[in-house]
Amino acid sequence: MPIGKHRKKIVLLSGSAFHFLHDGIADGLAVFLPLWQATFGLSLIHVGLLVTCFEGITGLFQIPAGFLGERVGERAVLVIGTLITAVSFACLGLAAGLTTLVALLCVGGLGAAVQHPLAASLVSNAYGVKGRRLALGVYNFSGDVGKFVFPALAAVAFSHTGWPQVCAGLGLFGCLLAATLFGILRYARVGESKSETPYKAAVSVNGWGIINPGAFATLSVIGIVDTAVRIALITFGPFLFIQKGLPAESVGFALSLLFFGGALGKFVCGALAERIGFIAAIVITETITGGGILLLIILPLPHIYFFLPFLGLALNGTSSVLYGTVADFVNPYRIARAFGLFYTFVIAAAAIATPAMGWASEMLGVDNSIKTVGWIALATVPMAAVLARQTAEPVSENQSVR
Numbered sequence: 001m002p003i004g005k006h007r008k009k010i011v012l013l014s015g016s017a018f019h020f021l022h023d024g025i026a027d028g029l030a031v032f033l034p035l036w037q038a039t040f041g042l043s044l045i046h047v048g049l050l051v052t053c054f055e056g057i058t059g060l061f062q063i064p065a066g067f068l069g070e071r072v073g074e075r076a077v078l079v080i081g082t083l084i085t086a087v088s089f090a091c092l093g094l095a096a097g098l099t100t101l102v103a104l105l106c107v108g109g110l111g112a113a114v115q116h117p118l119a120a121s122l123v124s125n126a127y128g129v130k131g132r133r134l135a136l137g138v139y140n141f142s143g144d145v146g147k148f149v150f151p152a153l154a155a156v157a158f159s160h161t162g163w164p165q166v167c168a169g170l171g172l173f174g175c176l177l178a179a180t181l182f183g184i185l186r187y188a189r190v191g192e193s194k195s196e197t198p199y200k201a202a203v204s205v206n207g208w209g210i211i212n213p214g215a216f217a218t219l220s221v222i223g224i225v226d227t228a229v230r231i232a233l234i235t236f237g238p239f240l241f242i243q244k245g246l247p248a249e250s251v252g253f254a255l256s257l258l259f260f261g262g263a264l265g266k267f268v269c270g271a272l273a274e275r276i277g278f279i280a281a282i283v284i285t286e287t288i289t290g291g292g293i294l295l296l297i298i299l300p301l302p303h304i305y306f307f308l309p310f311l312g313l314a315l316n317g318t319s320s321v322l323y324g325t326v327a328d329f330v331n332p333y334r335i336a337r338a339f340g341l342f343y344t345f346v347i348a349a350a351a352i353a354t355p356a357m358g359w360a361s362e363m364l365g366v367d368n369s370i371k372t373v374g375w376i377a378l379a380t381v382p383m384a385a386v387l388a389r390q391t392a393e394p395v396s397e398n399q400s401v402r
Contacts, residue, residue, distance in 0.1 A: 010188040011126040012135055014181050015119040016142030018078055021174055022115040024146025025089055025108070027259065028170070029054060030234050031154045031252040032092075034242065035163050040098055044239070044366075048358025051235050052351045053102050057109030059347030066117040066340025073192045074118040074336070075185045082178040084111030090171020093164025116347075117340035122190065124327050124335050132327055137270035140320040144263035147316075148256050155252025208341060209334025215390040216329040216338075220345045222282065222383050223322045226289075227346040228353035229377045230315055232370075233293060234258070235354050239366045244301040254308060261309030265317025273321045279388045281321045286380040288314035293374030297367050 033047050042050075069077045088108035095101045120139065127135040150170065157166045210216045237258070238251040246254060265285075273281035292311040299307055323342075330338040360369035 007188050007190060008126045008135075010184060011122050011190055012138060014185055014190070015123045016139050017177060017181055018082060018115050018119045019139055019143040020146035020149075021082065021177055022085065022112050022146070023143035024150035025085060025170065025174065026054065026058075026112060027147040027234055027255075028150035028154060029105075030238060030255055031151045032163055032167070033235065034238055034248040034251055035158075036101065038248065039163075040101070042098065043358075044236070044361045045355060045358040046098065048235065048354035048356070050101060050105060051231070051354040053105040054109040054112070055231070055347055055354070056351035057106050058112045059344050059351055061110055061113035062117055062344040062347060063337065063340040065114040066121070066337040069114070069118040069121065069336050074122050075182065075190065075192060077114050078118050079178050079182040079185075081111040081114030082181075083175060084108070086111075086171045086174025086178060088171075089174065090168045092171075093167040116343040117336055120323065120339045121336035124339075125332065126190075132324070134270070134274075136324045136327075137266055137320055140270070140323055141263055141266035144259055144266050144316050148259035148263050151252040151259065152256035155250065155256065158249050158252065207334075208338055209331035210329055210338060211331060212329040212390070215387060216326075216342075218383060218387045218390055219322060219325060219329070220342055222380050222387065223319070223342065223346040224349040225376060225380050225383070226286070226318050226322065228349040229289065229293070229373050230319070231350040232353045232357040232373045233315065236357050236361055236366055236370060237296075239361070240296070240370055241301065241304065243366060244304070246301060254305070257305060257308040258312040258315070261312025262316025263312075264309070265313035265315070266320040268313060269317030270320050270324060272317075273324065278321050278325050279384050279391070282318060282384045282387075283381055285314045285318040285321065286377055286384070289318065290374045290377035293377060294371060297371050297374075 029051065033050065036042060036050070037044075037047055065077060065081070085108045088104045088111065092101065092104050095104060120136065123135050123139045124132050154163075154166050154170075157169070234255070238246075238248075238255065241251060241254050242248060269281055269285055272284070289311070292307070292314060296304065296307070296311065326339060326342050327335055357369055357373070360372065364372075
């Protein structure tokens with residue numbers, strides 16, 4: 001249902017704030033991994049499994065979160081899920097070993113499952129077809145700001161206190177932000193239950209509401225590869241930097257440079273897609289990503305500092321193009337569950353990629369495994385050609401919605 005400009009801004013601001021917090025926490029985990037490895041004596045495979053616990057549970061509950069949001073309203077589910085993640089993150093500082101870390105990360109991943117499908121759905125429905133891509137670009141940008149800010153703050157905090165205190169502080173911030181956003185959305189009457197509104201009567205679409213299944217499937221495969229590449233580099237890149245002589249306490253600074261470029265990439269790549277088309281934008285960004293990762297292996301540490309923002313621009317920029325395209329293939333009344341389906345695919349890729357990367361790093365070495373990730377990123381270029389053919393073919397009016 002169309003809403004006024006004032007409420008649109010509230011939706012975008014709130015959705016962006018949720019994205020800022022959740023992406024900051026999810027990718028900020030990479031800052032803690034080397035410290036947890038040293039504290040608890042973990043192997044690289046264990047490090048990968050820790051990320052799998054968080055990302056895997058998040059991926060599993062994307063679709064249920066979408067359905068739950070449709071039934072009881074996005075606002076309540078978003079706030080409750082955010083509180084669960086924030087509290088579990090604060091409690092990480094009390095972890096006594098690997099078992100406690102695993103349990104808390106699983107709980108945090110459960111709460112984090114609500115953010116992507118429901119916040120993206122709120123923004124997409126609020127702005128409609130004409131303003132959707134730009135609004136989702138701002139929404140995606142906010143997530144990368146969180147990815148940049150959280151590791152940077154953690155790196156600064158580590159020079160004054162230990163990682164348990166940093167976890168507690170970030171968790172408290174998450175609780176306060178969730179309470180504030182609940183008040184804002186309730187005041188604007190956004191994200192309420194649709195069970196008693198005209199929306200329910202208007203919905204006559206069955207299933208997932210996907211109007212171009214082939215294009216949606218190919219876009220999902222590209223998203224899977226792109227996400228696996230990104231999470232593998234974010235998780236194990238710090239160990240490459242440490243091999244090159246970077247102190248473990250300074251990993252947050254290096255990641256903040258990568259995420260700073262990624263935040264800019266959300267805007268740059270979104271604008272690029274609007275100007276030259278999303279297919280060409282995917283080809284350009286994935287080529288830069290794959291080539292940049294291969295270059296990262298041979299660059300000395302001082303040069304890496306200057307290169308990371310440029311790599312981050314392409315590494316994270318592709319996702320903005322992909323997420324902004326999902327709604328093009330979906331009926332407007334089924335965007336929440338379609339986003340849940342898409343995010344299930346891409347987050348599952350992150351969950352699988354990290355232990356696989358940990359195993360490869362143990363067997364082949366960190367540098368060789370990251371080199372492999374670079375070549376995998378380049379495999380998305382021919383996939384984009386397939387997507388171009390699928391989107392060029394008009395969808396038949398008689399084609400059933402899935």
